[in-house]
Amino acid sequence: MLITLNEFTRRLGEDAGALDAVENHIVVGDCAEALRHMPDSSVDLIHTSPPYNIDKDYKGNHKDRKALDAYLCFLQAVIDELKRVLKPHGSLFWQTGYTQVQNGTAGDILPIDIVTYPFFRNPPNQMILWDRIIWRYFGGLAFKRKYTNKHETILWYVKPDGYEANPHFDVDSVRERSRELDKRNNFWGRNPGNVWEVDRVAFGTTEQSSHIAVYPEEIAEKIIRATSKAGQLVLDPFSGSGTTPKVARSLGRRWLGIEISPEYARESVRRIGFQQPNETAALCSAVVKSKAFGGRPGTLPIEEAGRRIRIWAKSVDLAGSKRLLSTASRKSLPKDAKPEVWESFERIFDNGTGDPVVEADALLTADYKNRRNLNGVRRYQTALHLLQAVHASVSSATDQDLAALLAQLAANEPSSFRIVRGSIRLAAADKRLKPPVRGNGQTPSAPGGRQDLKLQAKEYQPALLPDD
Numbered sequence: 001m002l003i004t005l006n007e008f009t010r011r012l013g014e015d016a017g018a019l020d021a022v023e024n025h026i027v028v029g030d031c032a033e034a035l036r037h038m039p040d041s042s043v044d045l046i047h048t049s050p051p052y053n054i055d056k057d058y059k060g061n062h063k064d065r066k067a068l069d070a071y072l073c074f075l076q077a078v079i080d081e082l083k084r085v086l087k088p089h090g091s092l093f094w095q096t097g098y099t100q101v102q103n104g105t106a107g108d109i110l111p112i113d114i115v116t117y118p119f120f121r122n123p124p125n126q127m128i129l130w131d132r133i134i135w136r137y138f139g140g141l142a143f144k145r146k147y148t149n150k151h152e153t154i155l156w157y158v159k160p161d162g163y164e165a166n167p168h169f170d171v172d173s174v175r176e177r178s179r180e181l182d183k184r185n186n187f188w189g190r191n192p193g194n195v196w197e198v199d200r201v202a203f204g205t206t207e208q209s210s211h212i213a214v215y216p217e218e219i220a221e222k223i224i225r226a227t228s229k230a231g232q233l234v235l236d237p238f239s240g241s242g243t244t245p246k247v248a249r250s251l252g253r254r255w256l257g258i259e260i261s262p263e264y265a266r267e268s269v270r271r272i273g274f275q276q277p278n279e280t281a282a283l284c285s286a287v288v289k290s291k292a293f294g295g296r297p298g299t300l301p302i303e304e305a306g307r308r309i310r311i312w313a314k315s316v317d318l319a320g321s322k323r324l325l326s327t328a329s330r331k332s333l334p335k336d337a338k339p340e341v342w343e344s345f346e347r348i349f350d351n352g353t354g355d356p357v358v359e360a361d362a363l364l365t366a367d368y369k370n371r372r373n374l375n376g377v378r379r380y381q382t383a384l385h386l387l388q389a390v391h392a393s394v395s396s397a398t399d400q401d402l403a404a405l406l407a408q409l410a411a412n413e414p415s416s417f418r419i420v421r422g423s424i425r426l427a428a429a430d431k432r433l434k435p436p437v438r439g440n441g442q443t444p445s446a447p448g449g450r451q452d453l454k455l456q457a458k459e460y461q462p463a464l465l466p467d468d
């Protein structure tokens, strides 16, 4: 999954620029250089956040502090390449905050989205600004002399084809629960709008890494689900801890990240190594962790792991859940009944009734954070659909099929699983890259703690591919 810039350019050169030789990799190097080797109109979606030039201590031997002119020149060169590699009708999400005006009055800030806007508008490959999203977050350090900053902007640009722009937008995949239970509202939820209230990545969460500017998976999920299709290529030229690549992988997209710091690049590969390549496989992996391993690290003979998930499959009866959903969502449902249905499904999730669909949903939210925003009926429908797929593949499988399934899960998720001499080993039941720190500064040694981290580090060290 990790590749040097030399190897990246060699592969692209060899294969007349075909991206399949380099996709699903993090390239370690300068994106301004790497992008130059990529073919025109080859990427379906870009979601990225550049360095802000505010002297952040990013790891590696580059400085996040250039003269303002040099910084803007660098961004312009990168943006020119991004516009070129994007396909017509493709979308580019440019997530930014502020940089500091230099050699002037302290506190004089420059919004990066505004100062880079002309670079997107200038020919060649003039983009249109399709939407302006505000990410409103909570937390952060309090300012003393002005209002504490609580937002970033995400500009959604589209590359038109001539005078037409027709970006892919599957709003149904990201509909959210409506505030008012008004019978005129869409049964499956409302368009989420362009102000997104999402918590910043907190220390001790599964998204935490040593990177200091991680954006939340929930944001990348909203973008990638709605504005790309399965199998399409998603690029992040400043991939940092690998949030965009990880989420793209989780949704069955092809992906490519570029990151200048070898340390972040390595860490991002390990983070992506916790991720199955689609939602059904992610649920299947979570079922193995919880039902075969009991949610704890350990080693099991493959046959025994298979036996345990088959026992789970036999204990799960989905007939009642299917009936419940089809009654609630039938075409002939009177409009007046909608609020009652919405409330009843929200209650199912609130009460955690022991319904296998609610349990599946809880397992899925580790990887798909945006699920929490869906309305109860949509949440139930999508979790049931995925659970049916996993249930069918486990309950009808032979011993051999189950062994193959476990081997596939392990190959997909090297940071969690390893197959050793007829056994499957679970290194850590959750996906933390760093152990959570207690209030007293101590690190717990229970699952997810220091012991697990050591185990994970031993289990999977991504190798940098050699130059030749």
Ligand SMILES: C[S@@+](CC[C@H](N)C(=O)[O-])C[C@H]1O[C@@H](n2cnc3c(N)ncnc32)[C@H](O)[C@@H]1O
Residues within 6 Å of the ligand: 029, 030, 031, 032, 048, 049, 050, 051, 052, 058, 059, 060, 062, 211, 213, 214, 215, 216, 237, 238, 239, 240, 241, 242, 243, 244, 258, 259, 260, 261, 264
């Ligand atoms: C704002 S952070 C991106 C964080 C990322 N979105 C995440 O969730 O982890 C910007 C990243 O760009 C990287 N970077 C800076 N200059 C670069 C360059 N010339 N080429 C590639 N990456 C670069 C930094 O090391 C940093 O990790």
